[in-house]
Amino acid sequence: MSLDRLHVHGPLADYLDGLGETPDHIAARYEEHAGHPSAQMMTHPDLGRLLGALARQRPAGRAIEVGTFVGISAAWMLDGLGPDGRLDALELSDEYADLTEAWLGGLGLASGLTVHRGPAAETLARLDADTYDLCYIDADKPAYPLYLDEAARIVRPGGAIVADNVFSGGLVADPEATGNAAALREFTRYALSHPGVDTCVLPIGDGITLSIVRRPPLPAP
Numbered sequence: 758m759s760l761d762r763l764h765v766h767g768p769l770a771d772y773l774d775g776l777g778e779t780p781d782h783i784a785a786r787y788e789e790h791a792g793h794p795s796a797q798m799m800t801h802p803d804l805g806r807l808l809g810a811l812a813r814q815r816p817a818g819r820a821i822e823v824g825t826f827v828g829i830s831a832a833w834m835l836d837g838l839g840p841d842g843r844l845d846a847l848e849l850s851d852e853y854a855d856l857t858e859a860w861l862g863g864l865g866l867a868s869g870l871t872v873h874r875g876p877a878a879e880t881l882a883r884l885d886a887d888t889y890d891l892c893y894i895d896a897d898k899p900a901y902p903l904y905l906d907e908a909a910r911i912v913r914p915g916g917a918i919v920a921d922n923v924f925s926g927g928l929v930a931d932p933e934a935t936g937n938a939a940a941l942r943e944f945t946r947y948a949l950s951h952p953g954v955d956t957c958v959l960p961i962g963d964g965i966t967l968s969i970v971r972r973p974p975l976p977a978p
């Protein structure tokens with residue numbers, strides 16, 4: 758038995774890129790924004806498929822994302838949630854909020870979508886506890902611990918919280934890392950020891966944490 762981790766590049770990466778379906782409208786959106794200066798912010802298709810699968814676990818469920826950009830992860834989650842699901846998308850930039858609303862609205866896929874403009878921390882603080890089945894965190898990295906605290910509060914027990922980019926392109930392996938890489942090192946430790954969730958780190962895309970919200974302890978007999 759090997760306890761090594763595989764490096765996913767070359768022929769293995771090509772093989773994996775050929776697996777898995779991407780809905781046509783999402784594939785077209787990746788293409789449309791491939792030349793955007795911040796194109797790397799779009800959620801990796803492997804992670805998009807995971808978000809879609811998690812969203813699909815609760816018919817007519819509720820999901821929330823922190824950081825929307827041009828709507829890629831929102832589209833994956835709406836696809837999984839189905840026509841009766843609801844997604845709250847939190848986005849600081851009016852430009853990106855407009856782009857996402859216009860794109861999904863134009864496709865007739867925005868009936869369950871609410872875009873909340875402004876700093877995510879302010880929006881999250883207004884939301885009720887135990888409301889969501891799934892939360893996706895993909896915004897300003899230094900605020901990830903705060904976003905996880907809020908997510909553990911607003912996601913119901915048994916629900917899932919995914920945070921993206923915890924590898925920071927591999928820079929997190931450097932103990933002298935600074936900036937976002939240092940913030941993500943700290944966040945990953947925080948998520949792994951958070952009392953409200955069970956967390957694992959998964960090498961999908963740029964690395965994610967997957968946290969499941971703990972159920973409250975049963976009352977003593």
Ligand SMILES: C[S@@+](CC[C@H](N)C(=O)[O-])C[C@H]1O[C@@H](n2cnc3c(N)ncnc32)[C@H](O)[C@@H]1O
Nearest residue numbers: 798799800824825826829830849876877896897
């Ligand atoms: C990595 S991108 C999100 C990508 C998106 N999830 C996707 O799949 O395409 C990060 C987004 O977070 C937004 N953002 C940054 N700081 C924020 C904040 N404090 N509150 C809300 N959104 C923020 C940025 O404007 C940007 O659109």
